[in-house]
Amino acid sequence: MHPRPVRLSVFKLALTLALSAAAVSLVTGCSSSVAVGDPASFTAISATVSSLRVTETAQLATHTQFDGTKLSFYVNGVLGGDSEVGTISAAGLYTAPAIVPVPNSITITSASVAHPDYPKGTVALAIWNPIPIIDSITPSGFPEGDTQVAVTGSKFVYGAKVMWNGKAVDTTYVSSTHLEAIIPAANPGTYPLLVANPDPGSANSKTLQVQVAPGQVKLKVLAYSGSDVRVRNALNLGLDVTGTLNKSVTLTINGVPGGNSTLGTAVSNSDGSITYQAPSVVPTPNNVVTLTATSVDNPSVSVSQNISVLNPIPVLSSATPLTMNPGPPATTIVLTGSDFINGAQVLVNGSAVPTTFNSGTQLTASVSPTQPGNLDLQVLNPSPGPATSADLIGTVNGTPPVPIVPLSDAARFLNQATFGATDADIHHLSLIGYQPWLNEQFAAQQTLTTPGVEQALIVNTQPTRSTTDVKCNAETFLQNRDGQDYVENAFWQQSLTAPDQLRQRVAYSLHEMLVISMASTGVERMPRGTAHYWDTLAADSFGNFRQLLEDVTLNPMMGQWLAMQGNDKGNANTDPDENYAREIMQLFTIGLYQLNDDGTQKLDSTGKPIPTYSNADVMGLARVFTGFSWNVPGNTSDAAWSDCCMYVGPGIGEDLLPMQSYPSHHSTAQKIFLGVTIAPSGTGDPNGDLKIALDTLFNHPNLPAFFSKQMIQHLVTSNPSPAYISRVAAVFKDNGLGVRGDLKAVITAILLDPEARDSAAAAGNPQYGKVREALIRYTHWARAFTAQSRTGGYWIGSAEDPIWGLGQMTLRSPTVFNWFAPGYVPPGTSIEQAGLTGPEFQMTNVSSVVGYLNYMQTAVGSDDTHGFDIFSSYAAELNLANNPGALLDRVNLLLMSGQMDSTLYSQILSAVSSISVPTGSADATNAALAARVRTAVFLTLASPSYCAQN
DSSP states (O other): OTHHHHHHHHHHHHHHHHHHHHHHHHHTOTTOSSOTTOGGGGTEEEOSOSEEETTOEEEOEEEOSSTTOOEEEEETTEETEETTTEEEOTTOEEEOOSSOOSSSEEEEEEEESSOTTSOOEEEEEEEEOOOOEEEEEESSEEESEEEEEEEEEEOOOTTOEEEETTEEOOEEEEETTEEEEEEEEOSSEEEEEEEEEOSSSOEEOOOEEEEEEOOOOEEEEEOTTOSEEETTOEEEEEEEEESOSOOOEEEEETTEETEETTTEEEEEOTTSOEEEEOOSSOOSSOSEEEEEEEESSOTTOEEEEEEEEEOOOOEEEEEEOSEEOOOSSOEEEEEEEEOOOTTOEEEETTEEEOEEEEETTEEEEEEOOOSSEEEEEEEEEOSSSOEEOOOEEEEEOSOOOOOSSOHHHHHHHHHHHSSOOOHHHHHHHHHHOHHHHHHHHHHSOOOOSHHHHHHHHHHHSSSOOOTTOHHHHIIIIISOGGGHHHHHHHHHHHHHHOSOHHHHHHHHHHHHHSOOOTTSHHHHTOHHHHHHHHHHHHHHTTSBHHHHHHHHHHOHHHHHHTTOTTOOOOOSSOOOOOHHHHHIIIIIISOSBOBOTTSOBOBOTTSOBOBSOOHHHHHHHHHHTOSEEOOBTTBOSHHHHHOTTSSEETTEETTTSOOEEOGGGSOOSOEEETTEEEOOOSSOOHHHHHHHHHHHHHTOTTHHHHHHHHHHHHHTOSSOOHHHHHHHHHHHHOOSSSOSSBHHHHHHHHHHSHHHHOHHHHHTOTTOOEEOOHHHHHHHHHHHTTOEESSSSOOOOOOOOTTTSOSOOTTOOSSTTOSSOTTOOOTTSHHHHTTOOOGGGGGOSHHHHHHHHHHHHHHHHOOSSSSOSEEOOOHHHHTTTTSHHHHHHHHHHHHHTTOOOHHHHHHHHHHHHTSOOOSSOHHHHHHHHHHHHHHHHHHHHHSHHHHEEO
16 A cells, blocks of 8 residues: 555655756747846837937847846936836836937937846937927018018927028027027018928928018108208218018108209218218298108008208308408498308308308498497398308498497396307497397397297198198197207207397396296107297296296196196085196295395294195185186187197197186185185186186285395306395386286396496395306307307207206296206305305205316317217407417406406416417318317306306
8 A cells, every 4th residue: 555655655756856957948949049047138218219209218128048037227227217217117117308308319228137146238229309399489470571480380499490491590499398589581482491300300390381472561750960051061960761571662752752953962881870961952932841751661651751952051261351441331241161152141240240251251341330449240141941150340430439348248247137248249348338238139029939849840740731721730749759859949040149148148048947847758759849838938928927927827838847727626526736836836936935125034923934835725715717728710629738749830730829718627615815816616617716716826915035046046046135136026016017926127126226237236245146057168169169060950968968968958947946046055165164055056066067168178079070969169369369469368357357367367367378279281271279278268257267157
């Protein structure tokens, strides 16, 4: 029985050995290429590709001795990989990362799980950027020119470029689905657009065909220095061309290609600008020619610019004879020079005399001087662009009459009463006296600003405006903020050349007291209205203050500036605007505190100043100033109330007419102010209430001293004595004929008062005088030396920049308080210690002083080809430059009324004399003489003694 179990055990052993042998046979069969027992054979891997793009996959193949051998996979040494280098599954499926790694080549390794120490298998793969996909572009089509497009799609990478017509264009990567690009499409047509991703693995998207339509070409002429040019001179204009890459234009003058010798010629420059060369003679019958630029790319698009061709500046070289006897009989003088125009007049001491035009280089004049002394000769060319030559000084034999007014005193008076003394005015005043000169000025016709500004707006606003097109006229006159340049140009011309100098100078002072400003958007957009406001002040300068107050109140520019225009009556939730009510009291008429007739403050029992008005007075007066708006003749509808542009055209418009009343918008509530009560009423009476209010302010006891003191400060001295103020205020109250507010009488009283005219007392009083405003210093220089406008447009721009300019500009003050307040006291100065005021010091600092010096250095050095548009040839001064003493004496009289102190005189004389005058070369001689003149003038203008008016 026992042997059976043993046989069974042997069987099992035999079976085990057989199975082992079979296994060995399978591993070591003759067909195997791997040696039995090679460790590397357990981890060998391979891939069918050597590169793939981001996010793509690759299945690795494994080559092991046993199909069931387990492997571990690593990417750049990271088991299973990661998001930066890609991931690999346990089955060997590799997925590339979403972004190309750096470097872009990765290595996959494999290791035996059972035998981790066996050698590892490896596969290297390069990772490439994806192939971009475009879904759309916006806009899908566009006109020629530079266009920004948005390209949307997917798989865009940083550095991707939009390719336009085979070339890369400026591209901004926003995201993987969004690119922005600037497409330069020079010409219409159909062009290919695609996106190119960069290396590694650079790839292009599909191509889209994009339609480029003919461009919306736009042309704009840029008249940086105005559109006025004198004959034979050149005018440079900018040209802005948009909507096309083809910037070329054709040019015509009055329809003539390129122009001609009669109309002037025009050429395009390499920088895109245009140069117009004026003809040698002003075109007739119209001096305004039209330059038209037409796009070569789209000939249906053109732009025009009117150009005003003006007469030349006459040059007076000599006169024969220059020495003559008093007449009668009259002396015939032959004047020679250049650029004389038919119609030119010879001026003798500023007055026209009978003149015969012989040629462009010769005039004959009949002169009958009645008194010995100097004879100031000039030539005045007529309009368009009237211009006066520099002075030539002749002599009338005999003993000159004793002047009624010494020359120095005449110059000093004129520097208070005008924008600057001239040689002719000084000598004229010295012979006739103060009051006759005032009478002449009171009788002089007003020089208007508005027509010139309006004409400039019409000429320079393109396209040409139709007189019947309300919208276009509104854009020309009432919505034209660029037109403020013409207001500034008109001021320069008026201040330098207008014969009614006293009127213009008083208007200037009034505009600094009754302020409006183009710094306000509402005023800025109405240049013609702003010019008319100036003319209103000038017209009322010799009238009555009551009329001035009413005209200012109803002026639409003041309405824009201080919010009275359109000031409604209010309701339960809203009160009327109080701005004008406050300022008409504080700044225009009565001031903050009650005054004595000598301008000193009244004090209460505790020694404190007494307020002139309260907030309740402001509220009551604000109700008066409701219900006034645009003046549309015959129309008081709500549309007219709120619309500035219903009635407008050349010579007419709401910007020119005083505001009219709208009873339905006027407050009917009770109005209590300054001791006056206007009872409530059922219907609005804006005109009646306004009369009561203005009469109340006009008759207020503060007004005479308040107004008189400020006018004295503007014209004569910053710290007038109480007695001076009292004398002028008395004239304001009664001109001697029972009339209150007579401005002619007030101006006369200010300028002829002993405190204004006693130069000796003024020189000995350290508290006397005032700082000359920088702008007045400039006009003084220009008038003294017969400065002219090179273009005829008086185009020097705004001078308000304190660093590069004069630190102020007319009609452009930053606030309702002007550039300086009448009561300003410079802190920490001897002026403060003395209890005095220095109004103009409020705009005086290190920057403004340096700015003034730089500005005047350029102004003094400008000539007929370089520098500012306004320049002086210094003809009379050059004739004296060989004698430094005589030269400086003339400069001293013209600029400092002969008051230059000996120290300053010696310093400037030394500087002038140090400039040697060579001989042998006419150019070198003339340059040295000019340097002497400019040195004498500039050093005088730069001196503190000049900057303080005494």
